[in-house]
Amino acid sequence: MPLSRDVYAELEQVVGPRHISDKPWILAGVRAAQPSSPMKPPSPEAVLLPGSAAEIQQIVRICNRHGIRYIATISSLIGFAYPSGPGTIILQLKRMNQLVEVNAQDRYAVIEPGVRHGQLRTELMKHGLTYPVAAVGPGGSVLANFACSSGDNHCQHGASRTNRYLLGLEWVTPEGELVRVGSLANDAGWFCADGPGPSLRGIIKGFVGQWSGMGVVTRIAIGLDAWRGPPELPTQGRSPSYRMRLDPACHKTFVFKFPTLEQARDAMIAIGEAEIAQAVLKYFNASAALLATESANEFWELWDSGLFQRELARPLYVFLSAWTHEELEYEECVLRDIIAEFGGADVDERIQRIYSDNMDFYILVGALQRVLRLGGGWAPCKLSGDSIGHMFEVGKAIPEFITPFIEQGRILDAPDNWQIIPLEYGHSAHIELLFLYDRNQPDWGKVPMDFMRASMQADIRNGHHGTMPLRTVAASQAIGALFSNAHMWANRVKDAFDPQRVSNPF
Amino acid sequence: MEREVFTNPLRPEALRTGAALLQSFAADESGAAGRVPSQVIYPQSREDVQRIVHEAIRTATPLVPVSSGPPRFHGDTVPARGGVIVDFSRMQRVLRIDRASRSVRVEPGVTYGELIPQLRAQGLRLSLPFLPRANKSVVASRLEREPTTIPKYQYDYMDPLLTLEVVYGTGEDFRTGSACGPGTLDTLKADLVNPWGPGSIDYFRLVSAAQGTMGLVTWAVTKAEILPRLQQLWFLQASDPARLLQPIDALLRKRVLDECVVLNRAALATMLAGDGMRDYAALARALPAWTALLVVAGYERRPEERLALYAKALRDITAAQGVEPGRSVPGAPGREAEILHLLSNAWTKSADWRIRATGSSRELLFIAPMSQVPRLAATVDDVAAQRRISMQDVPCYIQPMVQGRGCHCEFVFPRLPTDSAAAMELDALHREAAAQLLRAGAFFSRPYGDWAQLVYRDYADGVAALRRLKGVFDPHGLFNPGKLCF
Incomplete structure (x- = not known):
C-alpha cells in the first residue's frame, strides 16, 4: 500500500x-x-x-x-x-541525538533517542558517574534500551535493570499528544518516573518495552550511579584485542567453577546477602569462547579442546569493584569464604586471565556480535526473571528440551550456554539461553521458532516462569490465558490509547 | 429509576452497619469532606473481593478500600460519594516468608506491628518507613510509595513492592510480574519476586499511589532484607539541613549507610519524649536544630570487619565534607540504643507519632532531588512566617530515597482538635504552602486531597491518559470515586 x-x-x-x-x-x-x-x-x-x-x-x-x-x-x-x-x-530518530543535560549533583542525565551508549558512558565517566549499560554494544540507543526494549545488563548485581533507572520522560502518545510523565508533569524536574498518582510510566515499559507500540518516547532522564573507575578507560592494544585493566588496588575479577548447579546457586545467593561485588554471573560458556577468540577457526580450536565446556559448565564470574583497597580486601575475604563454603574452585588460569585483562564488562560484552561469526544464526531464549533459586530451576530443566535439538545437529552442542544474572544484590535474577545454529542448514529458518516453542512448552509443563509471554498476536492468543490473561489487558490498554492500531501493531 | 441497594454477597458476619463505625470512616486527620458510608464489608479472600465487586457493579455502588487502622491522615479512605467501605483488616495472613529470595507475601490486613517480629524470627527485616504505626498495613504502605529509611535498598520509587494480585473493576483478577504465570499459583513454582510486566506494561505501577481507584489488591510481595548482626548509630548535627544532606549524598553514593534520616528538633524530641510527652520541651531545648541519624551495619559474614570498614568510611567521607559525626545523640546522650530500637520497629508509644503532641495533626509532604529540599523546606517556613505561625514545634523529617537520587520531605503540623480558629488558620497555611511548594518545584507524587486539584490542574494531557487507564481497569467508575482526577 x-x-x-x-x-x-x-x-x-x-x-x-x-x-x-x-x-x-x-x-x-x-x-x-x-x-x-x-x-x-x-x-x-x-x-x-x-x-x-x-x-x-x-x-x-x-x-x-x-x-x-x-x-x-x-x-x-x-x-x-x-x-x-x-x-x-x-x-x-537518529537526528534527535542531544545529550541534553548531565546533572552530576542530582545524578541524572537527560537524553534524546539518538544518544548511543558509547557516547553517553564516555561522557559520564568524566563526571565520575555511570549507569547500567546493556550488552548491545556502543552503538545501541540508550533511550531505546531504557524505555522501549529489554533492561537486563551484566553489572546489575550491584545495581538493577534499566527499568529502575528510567526517570521522567516525554512521550508522544499513539494519537499524537505530548505527555510529560513523572515529576515533569508539574515542572518539578526529571528526577522521578512515577506520579502524580498512578504511574503512567507503567504503560511505557513493563518487563520489556513497547518497541514503539505505544507511541514514541522522545526524551528521557536516566538515574546515574557513582563510577569507581577513572575518567577515561585505560585501554591498551588494538581493536578487537583490547586489554582494559582497572586499578588492581580496587578492582578484581574472578571466575570460579562449581561441582553442581545447586552449589553455584547457593554461592550466588550468599554473595548477594553479603552485599558485595558489582557483577556476578553464571555466564554462557560457548558465547564466552566466541568472545575470547577472533575468528571462527580460533573458536573451533578452543571449543574442540573442551576447556570451556569443562571449566565453565557451572561457573560464577565475580567482579569486585571497591572504593578503597581495604574495601576490596574485605570483599575478597567474604567472597573466598563463600566460595570455599559452597565448594567452588578457581578455573583454569588461561580463562581467568581473559577477565583480568578485561575488567570492564561493558567492554567485554560489547563484542557480543562475535557470536554471529560462527554461522550467522543465533537467538536468545528464556529471557525472564524471578528469584535466583527459580532461575536455576529453569536452567536445570534446559536439558529436557535442548537435547533433541543437539542430537539432531540443529544447534551447536552447547547445553550450558545460558546465563543467570542476579540484580539488586540477589533479590531477583534474569535468565537467558543463547542457542547457535548454522544458516547453511536447509531448515535453518525453522530452528528459532521450533526451539523457542519447545522451551516455552517445557516451562508451562514445569510451572516455570522461564519466559515472559511476548505480545505478538499469535503467541498471546495461544498462551495468554496461562499468564493471567495478560494479552487481554494489554489489548485493552492498546485499544484505549491506539484505537486505530497504527503505532507498530504486531 | 430507583437504584438497587448493595446487598451483602458474603457471610452475614462479614457486614457491619453500626452508626458509630460508619461515622468513623466519614472523616480523618486531613479534614477531607466525605460522606458516611452505608456499610462496611470485610472480605477474607480474593473470591470474596470479586463477589463484592460484582455486587457493586450490579448496584452501581462505590467501593472504598481500607487496610490500615486509624488514625488516617490523607483523606484517601474517606468516601467522597458514599458507598461501601471494603475493610481488608480480616485478610491478615502472612502467606509466605522466603529467606532465599528475601521476600514476604502478605495480605492487605497484615500490619507492620505483626510482620516485623515474624521476619525477625527468620533473620530478616523490612526496610521500614520512618516510625510506622503498629496498625499500618504493609501492603497499603508499599502501594502508596511511602518512603523507607534505608535508601540503598531502593532502586526506584516503587521499591520495595514486588508482585501483587489485584481485582479490577470488571471483577476479573490479575497477577503482576512473575506471579502472572504460567498457570495458577498452585502450579507456578516461581517465587513471585520479579515486579515487572507481564509483557510490556508495568501493571504494579498502575495501582500505586492510586488510593484504591484502579483496583483492589488482595496480596502483595515485598522485599525483605538480611537482619544485621551488628549496627552502629552515628549522628550529624547542624543548624541547616543543607549541611547534613551534602555529606549524606556523598555517603549514599558509596552505599555506606543503612538507615539514614534527617530530623528537626521537634521531630526528634517527639520521637524520644517519654509518656505523655512530659520531657518534650526539655528535649526540644537541648537538641540541635537538625540531626541526621545514620546507621552502619555488619551482616552475617564478617560483621565486625564490615562494621569497622563502613564506620571508617563514614568518618572519612564526613570529614572530607567538613562535618564531624558523633556516636552520642547531641542533647540526649545515652539514648542511642533506644533510637536504634525505634528505627527498627513499629511505633507503639502512641497511636501514631504524628499525633503525639496534641492528638491531631495535618501533614504536608512532597518529594524533590536532595539538593532542592532545603530550599523547598524554607518555602514552608516563609509561608508560616508570613502568617505569623510558629514552626518551633512542627516536626519535619527529611528522608533520602532511591540511593539518594530523590528525597521525601514531610512537615507534621500539630492541631488542637478543640481549637477551630487555629484549625482554620492551619488549613489556610496548609493550602498556601502546598501551592507555593508546587510553584517552587516540589513534586506531589502522591497527591492527596486538595493537592490533586493543584497537580492535575495544569496537566491536561496526563489527566486524559490517566482517565483512559481508569476506563480500562475500572470501567464502571466504582473504585473510590472523587479521588485524584477521577
Whole structure:
C-alpha cells in the first residue's frame, strides 16, 4: 500500500524534503532482514527523519488520519523495528541525538533517542558517574534500551535493570499528544518516573518495552550511579584485542567453577546477602569462547579442546569493584569464604586471565556480535526473571528440551550456554539461553521458532516462569490465558490509547 | 429509576452497619469532606473481593478500600460519594516468608506491628518507613510509595513492592510480574519476586499511589532484607539541613549507610519524649536544630570487619565534607540504643507519632532531588512566617530515597482538635504552602486531597491518559470515586 502523493506531501511538509524518502534504494536499507532471522520484513512505504517531538506529533497525527502504521527506531537491532505489514512508515530518530543535560549533583542525565551508549558512558565517566549499560554494544540507543526494549545488563548485581533507572520522560502518545510523565508533569524536574498518582510510566515499559507500540518516547532522564573507575578507560592494544585493566588496588575479577548447579546457586545467593561485588554471573560458556577468540577457526580450536565446556559448565564470574583497597580486601575475604563454603574452585588460569585483562564488562560484552561469526544464526531464549533459586530451576530443566535439538545437529552442542544474572544484590535474577545454529542448514529458518516453542512448552509443563509471554498476536492468543490473561489487558490498554492500531501493531 | 441497594454477597458476619463505625470512616486527620458510608464489608479472600465487586457493579455502588487502622491522615479512605467501605483488616495472613529470595507475601490486613517480629524470627527485616504505626498495613504502605529509611535498598520509587494480585473493576483478577504465570499459583513454582510486566506494561505501577481507584489488591510481595548482626548509630548535627544532606549524598553514593534520616528538633524530641510527652520541651531545648541519624551495619559474614570498614568510611567521607559525626545523640546522650530500637520497629508509644503532641495533626509532604529540599523546606517556613505561625514545634523529617537520587520531605503540623480558629488558620497555611511548594518545584507524587486539584490542574494531557487507564481497569467508575482526577 504505497503512500499516496498527497500523504507523502503532507509528511514532507513536516520534516522537509531532505528528511523523507520513498526511493527504493533507501527503503532497501531498512527492510534488510537481520542475518539470524528467517523473517523477510515487507518494505516500509517511506523513511522519515524527524528532528523534534513536535514533528513526531504532527507525523503521528497524519498517520492516525490516514490509517498509516508507524515504527520509531534507532538501532534496529530487533525484529520489532521492522514493518509487520504493508502501509508502514519508519521514523528513524537518529537526528534527535542531544545529550541534553548531565546533572552530576542530582545524578541524572537527560537524553534524546539518538544518544548511543558509547557516547553517553564516555561522557559520564568524566563526571565520575555511570549507569547500567546493556550488552548491545556502543552503538545501541540508550533511550531505546531504557524505555522501549529489554533492561537486563551484566553489572546489575550491584545495581538493577534499566527499568529502575528510567526517570521522567516525554512521550508522544499513539494519537499524537505530548505527555510529560513523572515529576515533569508539574515542572518539578526529571528526577522521578512515577506520579502524580498512578504511574503512567507503567504503560511505557513493563518487563520489556513497547518497541514503539505505544507511541514514541522522545526524551528521557536516566538515574546515574557513582563510577569507581577513572575518567577515561585505560585501554591498551588494538581493536578487537583490547586489554582494559582497572586499578588492581580496587578492582578484581574472578571466575570460579562449581561441582553442581545447586552449589553455584547457593554461592550466588550468599554473595548477594553479603552485599558485595558489582557483577556476578553464571555466564554462557560457548558465547564466552566466541568472545575470547577472533575468528571462527580460533573458536573451533578452543571449543574442540573442551576447556570451556569443562571449566565453565557451572561457573560464577565475580567482579569486585571497591572504593578503597581495604574495601576490596574485605570483599575478597567474604567472597573466598563463600566460595570455599559452597565448594567452588578457581578455573583454569588461561580463562581467568581473559577477565583480568578485561575488567570492564561493558567492554567485554560489547563484542557480543562475535557470536554471529560462527554461522550467522543465533537467538536468545528464556529471557525472564524471578528469584535466583527459580532461575536455576529453569536452567536445570534446559536439558529436557535442548537435547533433541543437539542430537539432531540443529544447534551447536552447547547445553550450558545460558546465563543467570542476579540484580539488586540477589533479590531477583534474569535468565537467558543463547542457542547457535548454522544458516547453511536447509531448515535453518525453522530452528528459532521450533526451539523457542519447545522451551516455552517445557516451562508451562514445569510451572516455570522461564519466559515472559511476548505480545505478538499469535503467541498471546495461544498462551495468554496461562499468564493471567495478560494479552487481554494489554489489548485493552492498546485499544484505549491506539484505537486505530497504527503505532507498530504486531 | 430507583437504584438497587448493595446487598451483602458474603457471610452475614462479614457486614457491619453500626452508626458509630460508619461515622468513623466519614472523616480523618486531613479534614477531607466525605460522606458516611452505608456499610462496611470485610472480605477474607480474593473470591470474596470479586463477589463484592460484582455486587457493586450490579448496584452501581462505590467501593472504598481500607487496610490500615486509624488514625488516617490523607483523606484517601474517606468516601467522597458514599458507598461501601471494603475493610481488608480480616485478610491478615502472612502467606509466605522466603529467606532465599528475601521476600514476604502478605495480605492487605497484615500490619507492620505483626510482620516485623515474624521476619525477625527468620533473620530478616523490612526496610521500614520512618516510625510506622503498629496498625499500618504493609501492603497499603508499599502501594502508596511511602518512603523507607534505608535508601540503598531502593532502586526506584516503587521499591520495595514486588508482585501483587489485584481485582479490577470488571471483577476479573490479575497477577503482576512473575506471579502472572504460567498457570495458577498452585502450579507456578516461581517465587513471585520479579515486579515487572507481564509483557510490556508495568501493571504494579498502575495501582500505586492510586488510593484504591484502579483496583483492589488482595496480596502483595515485598522485599525483605538480611537482619544485621551488628549496627552502629552515628549522628550529624547542624543548624541547616543543607549541611547534613551534602555529606549524606556523598555517603549514599558509596552505599555506606543503612538507615539514614534527617530530623528537626521537634521531630526528634517527639520521637524520644517519654509518656505523655512530659520531657518534650526539655528535649526540644537541648537538641540541635537538625540531626541526621545514620546507621552502619555488619551482616552475617564478617560483621565486625564490615562494621569497622563502613564506620571508617563514614568518618572519612564526613570529614572530607567538613562535618564531624558523633556516636552520642547531641542533647540526649545515652539514648542511642533506644533510637536504634525505634528505627527498627513499629511505633507503639502512641497511636501514631504524628499525633503525639496534641492528638491531631495535618501533614504536608512532597518529594524533590536532595539538593532542592532545603530550599523547598524554607518555602514552608516563609509561608508560616508570613502568617505569623510558629514552626518551633512542627516536626519535619527529611528522608533520602532511591540511593539518594530523590528525597521525601514531610512537615507534621500539630492541631488542637478543640481549637477551630487555629484549625482554620492551619488549613489556610496548609493550602498556601502546598501551592507555593508546587510553584517552587516540589513534586506531589502522591497527591492527596486538595493537592490533586493543584497537580492535575495544569496537566491536561496526563489527566486524559490517566482517565483512559481508569476506563480500562475500572470501567464502571466504582473504585473510590472523587479521588485524584477521577
